[in-house]
Amino acid sequence: MSLKNFLIAFSLTIASYAQADDQVTLLTGIISSSKYHLVTAPKTNRWQVQIQWMIEEGTIVNEGDLVVVFDSGGIESQLEVNEEKLETDVLELLKLEMDKGQAVLEANGALKLANIMVEKTRIEASVPDGEVSAYEKGKNVIEYEKAITAKIKAQENYKLKLEEQKIELDKKNIEILKLKEQIAYQRSQLEKLSVRAKVSGPVTHAMHQWMAQKVAAGMNIQASWEVLTVQAASTYQVSAWLHEIDAARIDLQKSTFELTLDAYPNQSYQGKIISVSSQAEQKSQWSDSAYYRVELGFAEAPQQAIFPGMSVRVKLQHQNLVQQGQPITELAI
Numbered sequence: 001m002s003l004k005n006f007l008i009a010f011s012l013t014i015a016s017y018a019q020a021d022d023q024v025t026l027l028t029g030i031i032s033s034s035k036y037h038l039v040t041a042p043k044t045n046r047w048q049v050q051i052q053w054m055i056e057e058g059t060i061v062n063e064g065d066l067v068v069v070f071d072s073g074g075i076e077s078q079l080e081v082n083e084e085k086l087e088t089d090v091l092e093l094l095k096l097e098m099d100k101g102q103a104v105l106e107a108n109g110a111l112k113l114a115n116i117m118v119e120k121t122r123i124e125a126s127v128p129d130g131e132v133s134a135y136e137k138g139k140n141v142i143e144y145e146k147a148i149t150a151k152i153k154a155q156e157n158y159k160l161k162l163e164e165q166k167i168e169l170d171k172k173n174i175e176i177l178k179l180k181e182q183i184a185y186q187r188s189q190l191e192k193l194s195v196r197a198k199v200s201g202p203v204t205h206a207m208h209q210w211m212a213q214k215v216a217a218g219m220n221i222q223a224s225w226e227v228l229t230v231q232a233a234s235t236y237q238v239s240a241w242l243h244e245i246d247a248a249r250i251d252l253q254k255s256t257f258e259l260t261l262d263a264y265p266n267q268s269y270q271g272k273i274i275s276v277s278s279q280a281e282q283k284s285q286w287s288d289s290a291y292y293r294v295e296l297g298f299a300e301a302p303q304q305a306i307f308p309g310m311s312v313r314v315k316l317q318h319q320n321l322v323q324q325g326q327p328i329t330e331l332a333i
Contacts, residue, residue, distance in 0.1 A: 025250065027314040029240030029296070031261075031306050033231035034274070037199050042192040043223040044073050049193075050220050054228060057205045057214070058307070061197045061230060068227055070193040079186040086179050093172045100165035107154070107161040114154035117147040199232040202307050231308045236298070237274060240314045241291035244280050252276060255318035257296055261304070262311045270299040271314065 041049050050071035061067060121144035129137055197203075205214040206226035215227050238259055242250070257271030274297045280290035296314065 023318055025242075025246055025316040025318065027240040027242060027294070027316055029238045029259075029294075029312040029314050031236055031308050031310040031312060032239045033201065033233070033235045033308060034237055034295070035199055035232040035235040036201075037197055037230040039068055039195050039227045039229070041221045041223050041225045041227055042070060042189065044070075044075070044189065044193075046073050048220040048222055049073065051215065051217050051227065054205070054215075054217050055203055057203055057228075059203050060201065060233070061203060062200045063197055065197050066194060067197050067203060067230060068195045070195075072190060072193055075186050075189050075193070079183060079190065082179055082183050082186065086176065086183060089172065089176050089179060093169070093176060096168055096172055100161070100168055104158070104161045104165050107158040111151070111154040111158045114147065114151040118144070118151050121147040197230045199230055201231045201233040204229045204231065204308055229308075236302075236306060236308075238271060238296040238298075238312045238314065240294045240296060240312070241281075241283065242276075242294050242316075244290045244292065247280075247292045250316070250318045252294065252318075255316055258315040258317070259296065259298065260313045260315070261302070261306065262313065263306075264302075264304050267302075267304065268315075269302060271296040272299055273297075 041051075050073075052069045052071050054068040055061065055066070121140065124140040125137075125144040127137070127140065132140070205216070205228050207213070208215050208219065208221070209225055215221065215225075221227070242252075252273055257273075259269045259271045260267070274295040276295070277293040280292050283289075283291050
């Protein structure tokens with residue numbers, strides 16, 4: 001028998017065997033959590049931000065614990081200056097309100113006096129000609145006309161003082177509003193620079209995007225770069241990757257899963273499917289092929305202490321769907 005015929009016969013034998021019996025595929029996975037808090041570098045007034053302090057990797061933190069502090073980059077000092085300026089501007093606003101209010105009151109008083117003078121001179125000018133001399137009559141008429149002119153000026157001055165009061169107070173209020181908005185923004189920036197955990201669990205430091213090492217205190221990083229992750233211990237699961245060829249021939253819903261942590265090789269757990277990604281991902285460090293992400297949960301909570309990043313061996317038992325006469329593909333591990 002030639003080598004070619006032998007290989008064909010061997011493939012047919014394997015295919016027939018796979019059609020009848022359960023098959024086992026080994027997958028690699030890691031412990032992860034479905035609930036986590038990813039901390040990224042905040043946006044500041046500089047293109048980079050320095051990490052002043054971050055909690056040690058592997059530390060188990062509680063919700064609300066401080067996990068990382070970024071350099072304020074002068075924001076704190078700017079905030080203090082703006083807060084002091086706000087106090088000064090508020091006092092200036094109070095003084096301005098008093099000064100402009102006083103000017104309006106004085107203008108209003110002058111207008112009232114002008115109205116009185118108009119009425120007084122009108123009465124005097126309306127005296128019949130026979131009761132006063134022509135000289136007195138003419139004098140009274142002139143005084144009446146002067147009073148009317150003074151009243152018009154008093155009215156214009158009163159309107160002017162009201163307008164000045166409104167413009168000056170509005171201008172100062174706008175300055176104070178802008179300053180308050182700037183202070184609120186700077187305070188929000190400071191809050192982002194001191195990050196507290198949103199979940200309880202262990203801390204994992206992220207890898208630096210330019211250097212082959214993990215992010216650490218003292219480094220300068222760009223905004224939006226990953227810094228660390230806090231994963232909730234209450235929602236641990238296993239993230240595994242299934243080769244695209246295996247995904248096409250395996251019915252995961254009819255398969256069983258046995259999970260074994262490399263740290264505890266003598267203890268295995270039954271797994272259950274949580275989700276399967278709808279799109280394959282490239283894993284260049286493994287091969288040129290694509291893989292589907294499979295999230296598995298523990299049927300029973302592990303008794304041993306487990307942490308994110310622990311490696312897991314997944315034993316996938318399934319019915320091979322390869323048709324009779326087709327060679328079985330190599331399993332992806």
